[in-house]
Amino acid sequence: MSIALVGAVLISLIALGADQGGDWTRRAMGGQAGIVEGPAYLYLAEYDPEWPHRFAELAVQLRAAMRGLSVEIEHVGSTSVPGLAAKPMLDVDIVVQTTADVGAAVNCLERAGYRAKGTRGVPGREAFDQPPGAPVHALYVVVQGSKPHLDHMLFRDLLCRRPDLAARYESVKRANADRLPADWLGYSDAKADLITELLVLARSDAGLPVDPSAVEEDGVLYRWRAAVDDRAIDDLHADAFGETPGSYRWRRSRPLSLGWVTASEDGRLIGFVNVAWDGDCHAFLLDTAVASAYQRRGIGRRVVAKALEEAHNAGCAWVHVDYGRHLSDFYAACGFTPTAAGLRRVK
Numbered sequence: 001m002s003i004a005l006v007g008a009v010l011i012s013l014i015a016l017g018a019d020q021g022g023d024w025t026r027r028a029m030g031g032q033a034g035i036v037e038g039p040a041y042l043y044l045a046e047y048d049p050e051w052p053h054r055f056a057e058l059a060v061q062l063r064a065a066m067r068g069l070s071v072e073i074e075h076v077g078s079t080s081v082p083g084l085a086a087k088p089m090l091d092v093d094i095v096v097q098t099t100a101d102v103g104a105a106v107n108c109l110e111r112a113g114y115r116a117k118g119t120r121g122v123p124g125r126e127a128f129d130q131p132p133g134a135p136v137h138a139l140y141v142v143v144q145g146s147k148p149h150l151d152h153m154l155f156r157d158l159l160c161r162r163p164d165l166a167a168r169y170e171s172v173k174r175a176n177a178d179r180l181p182a183d184w185l186g187y188s189d190a191k192a193d194l195i196t197e198l199l200v201l202a203r204s205d206a207g208l209p210v211d212p213s214a215v216e217e218d219g220v221l222y223r224w225r226a227a228v229d230d231r232a233i234d235d236l237h238a239d240a241f242g243e244t245p246g247s248y249r250w251r252r253s254r255p256l257s258l259g260w261v262t263a264s265e266d267g268r269l270i271g272f273v274n275v276a277w278d279g280d281c282h283a284f285l286l287d288t289a290v291a292s293a294y295q296r297r298g299i300g301r302r303v304v305a306k307a308l309e310e311a312h313n314a315g316c317a318w319v320h321v322d323y324g325r326h327l328s329d330f331y332a333a334c335g336f337t338p339t340a341a342g343l344r345r346v347k
């Protein structure tokens with residue numbers, strides 16, 4: 001098996017798509033299985049026809065662990081696509097019928113030695129650390145028909161029926177793997193763009209709304225985690241903050257983000273806010289911006305409101321923001337209360 005070194009770690013940085021997010025915290029090298037919460041290296045392995053058999057064995061054990069609870073056990077992620085090179089780690093979804101069944105499924109898995117990690121920023125998906133000694137796998141409990149469930153299935157099925165797209169996905173993985181470990185953020189980021197594009201295609205092929213979280217108000221479309229053109233975000237940032245174009249490091253900050261809200265009119269980006277995250281209950285708004293020609297029309301308030309809603313959905317309890325005095329009225333209008341906070345210049 002030829003193996004290329006591909007990666008390093010982020011903690012739940014990318015909250016959509018097939019084999020992303022907290023998975024990257026899993027070490028899969030030299031037969032060592034386990035979870036690490038710091039840098040680790042992962043490998044891109046050639047497709048191994050053993051993977052479906054490993055999944056089938058694991059599914060038998062998982063079914064027994066679920067103690068009669070009505071579930072489907074699905075092999076998802078790259079190892080479920082015949083012929084596709086992948087991190088040698090199975091992705092498995094336990095699909096429960098309704099939200100009311102999630103608690104019972106979590107209890108069954110904890111009794112079987114799994115450790116629940118919560119949603120890790122993906123509403124409707126519970127992630128787990130595997131028990132020691134099990135084959136390296138990422139396990140999720142998802143609710144039938146929920147967005148995480150559909151995303152996993154649609155993505156897998158699209159790549160299975162469209163070898164051309166699977167080949168394109170693999171080539172992006174390989175091309176970016178070559179840039180590693182020097183640019184692991186770039187790797188993760190480049191893959192995320194393609195996954196977003198493929199999910200849009202998969203959803204429209206299935207006759208589903210392309211972006212179920214999109215909201216339109218007064219001709220402006222507000223979206224969560226929509227693909228953002230580098231040039232458009234840079235121009236918006238420069239216009240709103242009065243800075244020189246080329247100064248916004250969106251590519252660098254994006255992988256450290258829970259998500260971001262875009263506002264666009266006729267396809268033109270006119271508003272934005274980034275939501276940085278501590279991986280748990282705190283999020284932080286960064287770079288709220290509305291194009292100068294569109295200010296004072298309520299767009300800023302709406303992008304912030306959507307960011308707050310999505311942070312809530314991801315399990316955050318607190319959203320922070322820091323701002324100059326001239327913005328007190330704006331953030332008060334968005335529902336923020338002033339607090340005492342510490343700040344020290346270090347550079």
Ligand SMILES: CC(C)(COP(=O)(O)OP(=O)(O)OC[C@H]1O[C@@H](n2cnc3c(N)ncnc32)[C@H](O)[C@@H]1OP(=O)(O)O)[C@@H](O)C(=O)NCCC(=O)NCCS
Nearest residue numbers: 240241288289290295296297298299300301323329330333
């Ligand atoms: C701050 C910013 C995002 C606000 O966006 P916006 O779309 O103009 O804001 P909204 O229209 O939603 O404003 C909502 C309310 O906030 C208050 N507000 C907004 N901008 C204000 C300003 N410059 N001065 C005083 N109050 C303001 C008003 O109460 C307003 O309601 P009103 O228009 O009915 O009076 C936008 O001005 C901007 O991009 N500024 C430059 C970049 C920046 O400083 N970003 C903040 C980084 S922390």
